[in-house]
Amino acid sequence: MVTTQPIGIFDSGYGGLTVMKEIVKKLPRYDYIYLGDNARAPYGNRSFDTVYRYTLQCVEWFFQQGCPLVILACNTASAKALRTIQQNDLPHIAPDNRVLGVIRPTTEIIGSFTSSRKIGILATNGTVQSGSYLIEIEKFFPDIKVYQEACPMWVPIVENNEHDQPGADYFVKKHVQHIMSADKDIDTLLLACTHYPLLRDKILQFLPAGVNVVSQGEIVANSLEDYLQRHTDLETRCSKNGHRVFYTTDSTEDFDNHASIFFGEPVRSNHVDLDSNIPVADDNY
Numbered sequence: 001m002v003t004t005q006p007i008g009i010f011d012s013g014y015g016g017l018t019v020m021k022e023i024v025k026k027l028p029r030y031d032y033i034y035l036g037d038n039a040r041a042p043y044g045n046r047s048f049d050t051v052y053r054y055t056l057q058c059v060e061w062f063f064q065q066g067c068p069l070v071i072l073a074c075n076t077a078s079a080k081a082l083r084t085i086q087q088n089d090l091p092h093i094a095p096d097n098r099v100l101g102v103i104r105p106t107t108e109i110i111g112s113f114t115s116s117r118k119i120g121i122l123a124t125n126g127t128v129q130s131g132s133y134l135i136e137i138e139k140f141f142p143d144i145k146v147y148q149e150a151c152p153m154w155v156p157i158v159e160n161n162e163h164d165q166p167g168a169d170y171f172v173k174k175h176v177q178h179i180m181s182a183d184k185d186i187d188t189l190l191l192a193c194t195h196y197p198l199l200r201d202k203i204l205q206f207l208p209a210g211v212n213v214v215s216q217g218e219i220v221a222n223s224l225e226d227y228l229q230r231h232t233d234l235e236t237r238c239s240k241n242g243h244r245v246f247y248t249t250d251s252t253e254d255f256d257n258h259a260s261i262f263f264g265e266p267v268r269s270n271h272v273d274l275d276s277n278i279p280v281a282d283d284n285y
């Protein structure tokens with residue numbers, strides 16, 4: 001029997017842990033359950049339909065665990081699946097629950113980082129092709145010129161723990177230099193993939209001084225705090241025992257070895273097989 005109502009945090013793999021880290025720092029009282037769909041990651045090069053199906057399956061799993069609120073801490077899932085889930089699925093499967101993404105909170109505030117009004121978006125192929133950042137930034141800041149760069153190798157580099165190795169330099173340099181060559185006045189680069197904060201030091205090496213490199217963790221945490229204050233019905237449904245539970249669809253050993261790099265503290269995960277739909281056990285809390 002489910003006895004708590006944790007906030008669900010989802011990513012295709014480890015990247016969402018960079019967001020969860022900031023959320024937990026900002027809002028430590030709540031219970032959280034993290035799911036990394038590592039067995040099917042990366043999502044970045046997958047079709048709309050596949051990302052939507054995988055993400056919906058994970059959202060349904062979170063609801064079975066008692067989560068009233070799920071954060072898609074994955075830009076690719078936010079870009080390709082969130083709207084359909086919110087508009088088509090939620091009204092049928094759980095009308096009182098909510099699913100939020102990371103693109104909207106980021107685009108609402110991105111204007112405060114740039115003076116030149118020229119920014120670069122670094123993201124997966126899927127996020128770039130969806131055009132979500134272009135559409136959303138245009139709504140809030142029509143004066144900002146946005147350049148996009150797909151960096152398809154960056155998630156595999158990070159997922160394989162090669163982010164601080166010399167081999168990563170080639171791919172980081174290639175994309176950073178390419179987007180900066182599009183316009184010398186770009187003064188802000190958004191890391192629009194939750195895996196990319198681990199590449200931050202390398203990105204800075206190949207950038208001219210003075211360019212802002214913006215990660216989403218803190219932005220999403222601030223936005224969630226504000227959302228919970230404005231939605232008291234939902235907020236009161238979220239349990240508050242300070243528990244964090246981690247799930248992966250792949251090997252727990254691999255997850256635990258990698259996850260602490262993203263989360264900043266040791267992680268002990270549980271395995272979930274989404275196809276056999278194993279429910280969460282009480283004693284995990």
Ligand code: DGL
Pocket residue numbers: 011012013015016041042043044045073074075076077124127155192193194195
């Ligand atoms: N962390 C995901 C994102 O923010 C990575 C996507 C992937 O699995 O390729 O887009």
